[in-house]
Amino acid sequence: MKCNRARWSLLRWRLPESDGCRAARCFVPIHPLAGKPASPDRLVDVDRLRREFYDRTPDIGDRSERVAFGTSGHRGTSLAGTFNEAHVVAIPQAICDYRRQAGTNGPLFIGKDTHALSQPAFETSLEVLAANAVDVLIDSADYTPTPVVSHAILTYNRGRTTGLADGIVITPSHNPPEDGGFKYNPSHGGPADTDVTRWIENAANRLLSSSLEKVPRIAYERARRAPTTRTHDYVGGYVNDLNAVARVIAHDVVRGQREGVASLQLDSILRKGADAYLRSRQIRHDGDSPANRLRRRPYVFDGPQMIGEIAVREVESSDVHSRGNHLLENRGRTGGRTDRGHDFGSVKRKGHRSLLSAVAMRRARSAEAQRR
Known part of the structure; x- marks a missing residue:
């Protein structure tokens, strides 16, 4: 049986090589919009997305709107009340509290990706981290892939037993454009294990329940100028x-x-x-x-x-x-x-x-x- 050549070239990396799978590819349906520009109704309203990030307050009584760590991080969208400013105030504060009890007192490397919610989440995070006097290293350029943050942590911690660094990556990974995400990488540079994420998740939800009353925060421009905020050439080192x-x-x-x-x-x-x-x-x-x-x-x-x-x-x-x-x-x-x-x-x-x-x-x- 012969497959359509163009179709097979697009799909061959999705399935293992075998005669059976090669035959099966001929029957994989092609979406009618494949190869065409997206219609306006399918695109994300970025202005609304960012507006909802600041304006919408999550309902802590609704379990779906609480902080919930999946693979080392919390993900959601401001449109559904699952990734809003309140979440991004609570999670960095919970990480600061975790660092203190874990004895992590080295610098914190922070990076972000190109999702629309990543920049407002970055700004909010820096406001909280600077208010907690955490030494934060931000990218000297702009966006930072997750591997360069891991590399920065591993490079800094090489040969050290005290004053270890950790990191935050603001990304929902491969999630849709309307999503935001927040990940924590401990001193080993990789994703935090479930014991750590459970601790941070519970602490963040307690802060949300208390209306974030005990969370210190300073203005973003002041946080950028704080002596604890420094730039780092993530990509250059990588x-x-x-x-x-x-x-x-x-x-x-x-x-x-x-x-x-x-x-x-x-x-x-x-x-x-x-x-x-x-x-x-x-x-x-x-x-x-x-x-x-x-x-x-x-x-x-x-x-x-x-x-x-x-x-x-x-x-x-x-x-x-x-x-x-x-x-x-x-x-x-x-x-x-x-x-x-x-x-x-x-x-x-x-x-x-x-x-x-x-x-x-x-x-x-x-x-x-x-x-x-």
């Missing part, structure tokens, strides 16, 4: 360590060109092995993106997208491919984006993760095993 893990990280970032905040660092990564520059870049908060149009079920799960074009000066696609040991993980389909119009992309295979994420997860499991 890229400078690229030689040790170039194949793994570069592959992850190339995948991020299509979806996720990692795409913002792609030009920095490419400069390590080619004369590359970012020709254009556009961040969409409302969910519309050419990357979404390639999906058989468009507009259903993607977060904000970076729409951009990477040009590699005087480098043929075959040259970029031949440098796979440095620029790309040489597994899966790779190509190049040059002034001659070739595509620059990579298909990430299932089970392949960044080395830093793997290290952080191993340390988390080791720490949990020791506690037991």
Whole structure:
């Protein structure tokens, strides 16, 4: 049985390779809107989303509107009262309280992604952290992929036994554009385990129940100027360590060109092995993106997208491919984006993760095993 060639090329990375699965792909339905621009009624009203973040107060009597940590973090949307300013005041304060009782007194690295609610959540968090006199390191540029925060924590804590750092990542990961998220990474750099998240969750809900009366807070501009708030070159430190893990990280970032905040660092990564520059870049908060149009079920799960074009000066696609040991993980389909119009992309295979994420997860499991 022969499959439609275009359909198979879009779906082949979703299913394992076998004759049965290849035949089954012929019957996977294609959404009628696949490949078409999103209609206005399907896009997120970003202004309303941010307005509701500040104006709506969650009902603590409704369990769905309480703080609830999933995979190391709380996620929700301001439109449903599940990710609002009150949540983002309570959670950083709960983290401050947890740090004190856990003896974590090093700096706190904080990053955010491109979801529309991430910036207001970042500002609110900094107001609380600065009022608690926590040493906070914010990105010297703007958006920060989760791996660079983990890298900053691991790098700072290397060789230390006291004054350990931890971190916050403001992101709902792959959730829809209307969602916000808040994650806590302890000193091992990876996601917090359930004992930690349960402690923070319970503490945050107690603060919400008390109408946040005991939460100190200062104005954002004052928090930015506070002596405890400093800038940190997250991406520079990450890229400078690229030689040790170039194949793994570069592959992850190339995948991020299509979806996720990692795409913002792609030009920095490419400069390590080619004369590359970012020709254009556009961040969409409302969910519309050419990357979404390639999906058989468009507009259903993607977060904000970076729409951009990477040009590699005087480098043929075959040259970029031949440098796979440095620029790309040489597994899966790779190509190049040059002034001659070739595509620059990579298909990430299932089970392949960044080395830093793997290290952080191993340390988390080791720490949990020791506690037991």
